[in-house]
Every structure is written in C-alpha cells, then in structure tokens.
Amino acid sequence: MVTFIRQENVGIIMKETRTIESFLSRYGKHNTVKSYRASVYLFLDYVYGRVRQGARVTKAEAQRYEELNRRYFSEERDHLDDLIRFIAWMNGKPPATIKVKVAGALEWLRYNDVEFTQRELRALKHKMPDAKGAWTEERDLDKETLKKILSHTDEKGRALILTLASSGLRVGEALQIKLDDLDLSTDPTQINVRGEYSKTGGRRTVFISKEAAEAIKEWLKVREDYLKSAVNRNRGLLMNGAGAKQTDDSRLFPFSDAVVRALWSNALKKAGLYSVDPATGRLKYRIHGLRKFFRSQLALSCPVDIVEALMGHEGYLTEAYRRYTVKQLGEYYLKAEHHVTIFESGDLREIKESLRDTQMAIQGYRQSLEEKDRIIQLMSERMTEMEKRLKMLEEELASSNALLLELGPWIERVKRFEAKDGDLLVAALSDERVLSMVHEVINEVKKKK
Template sequence: MSLKVKETTPDQALRDYLDRIYIQSHSLASVKAYRIGIIGTKNGFRIFLKEKYNCDEIQLAIRIQNKELDVYNILNEYVIFLDKKGIKPKTIRLWFTIVKGYLTHLQVDVFSEKCKQKVKLPKVRRVKKEALTKEILVRLLRNLDAKVASAVLVAISSGMRVGEIAGLTLADIEFNREPVKINIRAETSKSREDRETYITNEAANALKDYLKRYFGWKDDSSNSQLQGLRIFGRTSKFIIDKVTKEGRLPKLGEQLSDSNLLQATLTRRISKVPELNRLGRNGRKVIHFHSFREYFYTVVSNVSGPNFAHALMGHHEYLDTYYALSEKQQTSLYQKAVPYLTISDYTKIEHDLEKIQNTQDGLLEKYAEFERYLRAKDPSFLEFLRRNKEN
C-alpha cells in the first residue's frame, strides 16, 4: 500500500472517492447514494467496521495489505450484516458495489471472479408491478395542484425522467411546433446526451396555464425574461423555522433538489387518498414519477413500436435508429400515440365518436336506398323481409 493512502484520513479518502464518482456522472444523487453506502448512520460500511472490527476503512485497508484480514470475508460479512438488518436485496447489491469500488480506491485488490465465488449476494425478487390506468391517472390529476399536475402530464406524454423534467427551462420547449417539442439538454439527462421528445396538446395546455399563473408567461410574447428559468424549480422561497416560527430561506442542507421536491410534493398530495396512496406487491408506492415513464413506454411501444419508445425515453442504444428517421416520420409516429397518451382531454374521443356516428348514418342511408331499389325490381323481396321480421 502506498504511503499516500496510509497518511490519508478516512474523511479525505471518502471525499476523493466521491469526487471521482461525481466526475463520471455529474450527478449529486449518485454522490448522495455512494455517501450513504459508506457512512450511513444505521447501516453504512463504517458502522459495520466499527461494530465488527473496531476500525475505520484506512486501518482496514492496512490490515488487509498485511494479510491480517481477507477482503472477501469482509465483504461477505458485510452482506450478511445488511441482510440481518432487513435491507432489501437490490439495496444490498448497490451498497456492495459501492463498498467494493471504495476498497479498490483505497488500493485494496478486489477481483470480480473471486467475489463471485466467495461472496454470495441475495437474489432480487422480480415482483409484477401494478400498471397504471387512465382511470387512476384521471383521479390523480384531480388531486394535484397546477405545478405537479403539469409535471405529471409532461412525464406521461414525454417519457422523461423526473430529473430531466426538473431541469427543464422555457428555452427547451418549442410551443410553436405540432406536436410541442422538448429538447432535453445533455447536462440534465441521465445518459448525458442531447435528445428530443414531444408532449400532447393536453400537457402543453396545462403547462401554459401553469406558466401564466406563476411566471406571467404570455402566448403572444417571446418571454425572453423567462428563457433561462427552471420551470419546475421552487415557487416558494421561505420555510418556517421550527424554533422561531418565522419564515426564512432554507439552509443548504435543508434544500431538496427540484426532482426530489416534485416527488415529495406528489407523495404528499396523494397521502390522504387511500386509493392513490397504495403500495404495490413490491412494497413501493404504485404512483410515483417513474411509473409515469413506464406507462409512457407501454402505450407508445404498443402503438408506435418499442424502438421508438426506447429512443424517446433516452435509452442510448436506440438513439441512432431514431435519428435516422426524418422529422416527419418522428412526429407521425408520435401522433399515432397521442390519443392513448391523452388522459383527461376528451375532445379527440368525442371527435372520433362523431365520425363513427356519421359513418353509421351513411351506411343506414345506403341500406335504405338499396332496399327501395330491390322493392321496385323484385316483388319477392317483400316476402323475404316479412319472413325475416317474423323470425
């Protein structure tokens, strides 16, 4: 082990590790997840080391280097420690990966093949998810405020991740297109790639109403003063201090990211409606922002094909195929899915019913005309009609 690692404090080692994680993704959420895996106050790796070996990670790395401890036994014991604490298999696998990477950062050799042989991870159970329906979504929208309802409609009709929605600015939205087009910037997307998607007229109208109400957006204006504004950022600045009971700006540690704020607000809004606040068989809420993304995939893949749905959702391997399509082809495929992505706007449905009624009226008129012709040409046709009525 290098002298540099021996002289490093645990906190400095962790900061260096988290800096490397941030460089890879520029995701604060990833950094937070990694930090919890290492220093979580209940089940973090440091808690395990303190309870089991009475040491920190630097001391552990030195003891492994000196052959006093076996890294694979340590990892296996950590998995057992988490399992006994009732941590879910998926989380155990995540924290195991985090700790393995951290030990490698501390210059401890951890080989994947040996890990597979010596460390047994609990299997993740694949539980069938409960699919959202239009009836559920209509009821949900009735219980949301303008801001969250707009975000939900954007999620349902675009397939965007909640973090991408939270990062939207007015400049990203082309309201003058049909359908309305959204340009997702690389810095806000999980894959760090620019891409495009669309929203329905229903979502666009809800978004316009929200912008008019909170930001003074105007239909017939360039709205240049709003172009860099994050649409779904905080619309209130103050929180109530628990001690003084007075309003104040939140401290850095009290601030939620815009994506967490959207999810927290959604959860709070549905918490008093039992039918909407249900848990699925997987133990997770049935309604959350990722479930809207899943709904989008189901609808669009059924109507316009899975490759097109994957591309709009930002799955890297499908983007090249998507961009090989002309813009006309892209919008045409999306328009096919619009009636199925529209939740509470029944204009299209009513229009379709009117078309069906007109078609039916036309068929009845043609039948009557044909009947009159046969009556005139063939007297036996009257007998045929009489027998049919008797039967």
C-alpha cells in the same frame, strides 16, 4: 488528513485518506452522485450505527460521515467481509437495490485504493441475492387510475405527471430540464434532453401531449410565486445544513426528488390509492411506472424503435436518429398522441370548468374580504371622529361645571331674595338694566377663568 500506517520491513509510510466528497466529485451526473453518496452513507451506517436521523442529511451529519470515512480507512479491516456482511444486513430489500448499494460502496473502496482479486469478486457476487428475492408488487398505471391521481394534484404536480406520462422522461431527467429546453411553439411540443441530463449521456428530443403542454402553461403562471414562497420557507433547514432555495432557478420544475415523492404520495393518499408492499416497503403505484405507461401506450400506434429512442434507451438512440428526422419523429408521435392523453376533450372541459368555478369562488371570497376590510376601516374612522367629539363635549361639560361653581353664591343669594320678595325679583329681572348687569357679571367670571 494523513494516516500513518506501519508495514512490516517497510517502516512507517503515509497514506492520504480521501473524503467522500472528493470521491463523488469524480462523477458528473447528478443521479450517479446521489446514488453513490447514499450507498456510502448506508455502508457507514451498517459499520458504525445509523447517523442520519431524518430524510435529509444535515450539515452536521455529513461532517460526521466524513469523520467515519477517515476512521474506517485508518482501521485494519477485512473489506471483503464487511461487504458480505453489508449484503446480509440489507436482507429483505429488493435485489436491484442491494446491487446498487454494493456497487456504490465497491467504487468508494476502490477509490481509496482497496483492491479485490477476481476470486474475491466472484465470492461477493455469489452472496448477492438473485431474482427470487424480495420484489415489489407493482401495479400498472392506466388512464382511469391517473385521472384519480391527477384530480388531487396542484399545478406543479399536474404539469410534471402529464409531462412524464406523455414523454417517457425519467424523473431525474425531467427535474433537470431548463426553461430554454422547452419549445411550446411546435406541434407537438418539444423538449431538448441534453446529454448531461440523461442516464446514458446521449442527447435526444422528446415530445409531450397537448394536455401536458396546457398543464405546463398553467404551471408557468404560478411558477415564480412558487419559487418565492419556497425560498427559505423553513429557515430551520438552513441551520441544519440544507442549501438555500434560489429564486433564479432556471429549471422547468425547480424542486427536488423529495418534493416529487411527497406530492405523489399525497395524491395517492387523497385518491385512496396509497398502498405499500409489506415485503419491500415500497409503493405499489410508483411514479416511475409512468415510463412503463408511456411505452405500452405509445407502442400501440408507433414503431417500437421510435418509442425506445424517445425513452432514451441507448441501443435505439443512434439508429432512430439516423433513420428519422426530428420532424418525422414528431409526426409519428402525433399519430399516437391520443394513447398517452389521459383526459378526453370532455374531461378537460370539465376540469377547466371546475378550475374556473374554484377560481371564481376564490375571487368572490377575496372581494368579500376586501369589502369587510373597507367597512372595518370606515367604522374605525367614524369611531375616531366620535371619540374626538366626545372629548370636546367632555371639555364643554367641565367648563359648564366650573361656571356653575362660580355662580353658586349668586344663585343662593337669588334664592334667598326670592324667598323674601318674589314679586320684587320678578320685577327686577324684567328690568333691562338689571339683566345687563347680570350678563356683565357672568362675562367677568368667564374672563377670570
């Protein structure tokens, strides 16, 4: 779209309004794109009123945001004042959240040739909330808490949570791991974190505990079925502009961040641990707390620089991988693995037995249903056979009734004859010639039919 702008003493010049998607296409990292898109949408919501109605932006809503994007840059606006008022509008949110939203909106404005002086940027920084603003009261995750949470998750949730707790991976990184990045043949199990997955852009190798590896194996048994059931599960989403689910998704955990938030929240609710900070509206037990759990636990028996490197902290990555081989890192991890193992061997045995009992019960229900289906099928076949026999009997009965009608006059004559001379009738019926004549009459009647 081209916007015409009149400048004094210059005349009419043409300025191209760039789209939101063209702005986002400049960034290669999924999390950056996601963060900047949310920032721009929120800024436009502040300026023109909320567009998004649900958790996901529909295709029509995304188109509306593009329209507002064009409208915003076609108007004469005080961009600095808009940003300052945007900060005030977000009052009550955590300072870190406000900082991220303003940073995203600022990059978007710069992309559209809106420049700020150093003085304006200092004024903007002065308006940002400090660390004394609203902070979420976050509760630490320990092994007992995680046991409660894990007891209310399915295979995918259990595999993801145990992977995060024992590897130090960020949620965004874990959701990008491909099946080819996982090596279950090593001890400890290794995951290759490619540069494009990580926040810092650096490649690294991480490890997971044996219980996490076992949980992943269980998840892989049902992963294909999950993908098939997830494909277009709600076809209404496609009509609202959501992308179609692909069965050839090569990711280890082929689902979105929204699915992760949902499974975490549901597990917290079932475990009786769901609690929200009234000041910020955020969960007190956050799934991102698994990284903090990993760091504090692994550091009990592992050098801090190795722990930080495994977590992907940029300042430690190069140094750690220069000093240690992957094999040596794995050996250090094995020494501290028990600290990031949630269930002891007895706990695992109990869970496996419980899972086996559940599977056996399900198998019993399935066999019971199959037996009932077999009985119903047999009863249906017998009912069909009985209906056929009943129809044949009805046809024979109808034939007999017709024969009786034909023989009616003869029977009346016999009755009258019997009344006149019963002895003579008995004698006649005892005569074989008479009986033969009666049979001939009956056969003639049948032939006429």
